[in-house]
Structures are given as structure tokens and as C-alpha cells.
Amino acid sequence: xxxxxxxxxxxxxxxxxxxxxxxxxxxxxxxxxxxxxxxxxxxxxxxxxxxxxxxxxxxxxxxxxxxxxxxxxxxxxxxxxxxxxxxxxxxxxxxxxxxxxxxxxxxxxxxxxxxxxxxx
Amino acid sequence: xxxxxxxxxxxxxxxxxxxxxxxxxxxxxxxxxxxxxxxxxxxxxxxxxxxxxxxxxxxxxxxxxxxxxxxxxxxxxxxxxxxxxxxxxxxxxxxxxxxxxxxxxxxxxxxxxxxxxxxxxxxxxxxxxxxxxxxxxxxxxxxxxxxxxxxxxxxxxxxxxxxxxxxxxxxxxxxxxxxxxxxxxxxxxxxxxxxxxxxxxxxxxxxxxxxxxx
Numbered sequence: 001x002x003x004x005x006x007x008x009x010x011x012x013x014x015x016x017x018x019x020x021x022x023x024x025x026x027x028x029x030x031x032x033x034x035x036x037x038x039x040x041x042x043x044x045x046x047x048x049x050x051x052x053x054x055x056x057x058x059x060x061x062x063x064x065x066x067x068x069x070x071x072x073x074x075x076x077x078x079x080x081x082x083x084x085x086x087x088x089x090x091x092x093x094x095x096x097x098x099x100x101x102x103x104x105x106x107x108x109x110x111x112x113x114x115x116x117x118x119x120x
Numbered sequence: 121x122x123x124x125x126x127x128x129x130x131x132x133x134x135x136x137x138x139x140x141x142x143x144x145x146x147x148x149x150x151x152x153x154x155x156x157x158x159x160x161x162x163x164x165x166x167x168x169x170x171x172x173x174x175x176x177x178x179x180x181x182x183x184x185x186x187x188x189x190x191x192x193x194x195x196x197x198x199x200x201x202x203x204x205x206x207x208x209x210x211x212x213x214x215x216x217x218x219x220x221x222x223x224x225x226x227x228x229x230x231x232x233x234x235x236x237x238x239x240x241x242x243x244x245x246x247x248x249x250x251x252x253x254x255x256x257x258x259x260x261x262x263x264x265x266x267x268x269x270x271x272x273x274x275x276x277x278x279x280x281x282x283x284x285x286x287x288x289x290x291x292x293x294x295x296x297x298x299x300x301x302x303x304x305x306x307x308x309x310x311x312x313x314x315x316x317x318x319x320x321x322x323x324x325x326x327x328x329x330x331x332x333x334x
Contacts, residue, residue, distance in 0.1 A: 002144055002147075003144065003145040003146075003147065004141075004142055004143065004144060004145065005140060005141055005142065005143040005144075005145055006140075006141035006142065008145065009145045010141075012151075012154060013154055013157040016151075016154045016157055016158050016161070017157065017158070017161040020158050020161045020162055020165070020211060020215075021161070021165060023211065024162070024165055024204055024207045024208050024211055025204070027203075027207040027210075027211075028200060028203030028204055028206075028207050029203070031203075031207075032199060032203050033192075033199065033202045033203045033206050035185075035188055035189060035192060035258065035260060036258065036260030036261050036262040036263065037260060037261045037262075038185055038260060038261065039185075039259065039260060039261050039264045040261055041264075044265070045261060045262075045265045046265070047261075047262050047265040047266040047269060048262075048266075049255070049266055049270070050251060050255060051210075052210075052213050052248065052251060053248075053251070053252070053270075056273075060273060065276075066276055066278075067276075068272065068273055068276040069273065069274075069276040069277045069278070069281065072273030072274075072276065073273060073274065073276075073277055080241065080245065083220075083241050084237075084238050084241045086224070086229055086237065087229050087230060087231065087234035087237060088234075090230075095227075102224065
């Protein structure tokens with residue numbers, strides 16, 4: 001039987017919408033949002049970003065001062081450019097090499113996030 | 121039903137909904153194809169809770185922190201709204217990552233869908249920027265210094281760095297002007313761009329259909 005968006009597929013998607021909402025509500029009550037301390041302008045403070053920026057935090061620390069943009073802007077831009085160009089990179093280099101390159105970048109991102117998460 | 125038909129007719133949408141609802145879905149697609157739908161749901165929850173938070177939040181140097189305290193302590197369901205906003209943002213980022221892995225694995229980015237892949241990457245970047253600008257809004261210790269560090273990175277770019285820094289900070293330091301600017305980015309600029317890109321994302325899916333599984 002041919003599946004149609006309505007009603008076959010829509011009900012599946014809506015099921016996951018409800019499930020997503022439930023997950024968010026559960027997380028909200030288990031881990032309610034916190035409020036930090038008021039700003040203290042006098043003392044410099046080493047902040048930690050949200051988990052989804054930890055890879056950037058990790059990259060930036062390899063460079064200091066004027067070179068900071070290499071870790072903070074240049075390398076992320078290369079990553080983004082790679083991901084955007086995947087359809088063309090695949091045409092040029094083939095599926096296998098594309099998978100390897102994508103996996104390497106993904107592992108760098110995942111690994112750096114993980115070390116930063118564990119290094120409290 | 122008559123009133124719905126009337127609206128559809130006046131908007132000349134009689135055949136529009138057909139394009140969406142009566143679309144064929146390829147056989148054999150797995151539940152991993154719902155990840156995009158999950159991401160969109162999380163975006164909507166983020167959007168709606170954000171609408172409610174904007175009732176009570178005041179983007180000013182002296183009021184921002186106190187308005188967050190008020191949202192937590194006085195506004196009914198304020199803390200819950202903030203929790204939903206925070207957690208749906210987290211779910212959104214995770215589901216976008218998983219969705220793009222699904223698209224990569226099933227090779228759905230191949231022509232003619234390469235433009236949709238690019239639109240998707242752009243949406244992801246904008247969502248990350250939403251996360252960054254939203255982080256400053258509570259105007260607490262963590263938020264302030266994270267923004268100082270984060271914007272310093274942009275400022276370290278050779279030649280154009282200083283100009284970018286002045287645009288995003290509204291001056292040489294992170295002040296109330298920066299807060300106003302981040303608020304504007306967070307609630308107007310980026311959501312507007314994301315909605316335009318989401319329209320493109322869905323429009324391409326509507327026109328080209330869901331890619332056939334392997």
C-alpha cells in the first residue's frame with residue numbers, strides 16, 4: 001500500500017512531537033533552570049560555555065592572544081565549509097574518503113566535547 | 121468545515137494543502153526519518169516558550185537580572201517556561217546533529233537535494249548563534265564573562281575583527297548596549313532568518329519529495 005503524508009506519516013511525526021514535548025517537560029522538572037550570581041565586574045572570571053560550545057572552547061585554548069581566531073574562527077569555518085560542500089566533495093573524492101573525512105571531524109568535535117565535559 | 125473552506129478559498133490555498141497532505145511517502149523509511157520532525161518540534165517549543173518569556177524579560181543593564189529573578193519567583197509557570205526554553209534548545213541541537221547524521225548516512229544530500237543540505241547547515245549555524253546570544257540574556261556572572269570571551273574570539277580576526285567586535289558589542293566593552301543587541305539578535309534577527317530558511321528547507325522537501333531510502 002502506498003503511504004500518504006496524511007494520515008499515515010503525519011501521525012508518526014505527531015507521535016514523536018508529543019514524545020519530544022514529554023521529554024522536555026521531564027527534563028525541566030528534573031533539572032530546573034538555575035540563576036547565576038550577579039555580575040562582578042572587578043574580578044575576571046573564567047567562564048565555561050554550554051556543552052554545545054565546549055569543542056570551540058577546547059580549540060581556542062591551543063591558541064593565545066592574537067592567534068585566537070585560528071581556533072575560534074578559522075578552523076570552525078573550515079569545518080563548516082567542509083560540511084556544506086559534502087555533496088561536491090563526494091563527487092570529487094568518492095563516498096569512502098568523504099565518510100573518513102566527515103568521521104574525523106565528527107570524532108574531533110565529539111572527543112573535545114567529552115574531555116571538556118569530564119574536566120570540570 | 122465551511123468556514124475553513126472559505127478561508128482556504130480566500131487565500132487561494134485550495135490546492136496548497138494538497139501538495140503537503142496528499143504527498144506520497146516512499147516505502148520502507150525508518151523512524152530515523154522522524155528526527156527532522158523532532159528538531160522542528162523542538163524549534164516550535166523553543167519559539168512558543170520564548171514568546172511567553174519575552175512578556176516578562178527586560179533587556180536592560182539594571183533590570184535584566186531582576187527580571188529573570190521575577191520570572192522564577194513571581195510569574196506563574198515562569199520557571200517552567202524558562203526550563204522548557206532551555207531544554208528544548210538542548211533537544212533542538214541534539215536532534216539537528218542526529219538528523220544530519222541520518223541524512224549523511226542515507227546519502228539524501230545528493231543532487232538534486234544538495235541545496236537543501238546547505239540550507240540545513242545554515243540553520244544549524246544560526247541555531248548555534250541563538251544559543252550564544254541567549255546565554256548573555258540572564259545577565260549574570262557566567263553569562264557576562266562567557267560573552268566577553270566569546271566576542272573576543274571574533275575580535276581577534278585580523279583586519280576586520282575590530283569592526284565585527286564593534287558591531288556585535290555596540291562599543292569596545294560588553295555593556296547594556298551589547299545586551300540590547302544580543303536581545304535583538306536572539307529574538308528578531310536569528311529567528312527571522314531561521315524561519316525563512318526553514319521555509320526553504322520544507323519547500324524543497326515538498327517539491328522534491330522525501331529521498332528514497334537505500
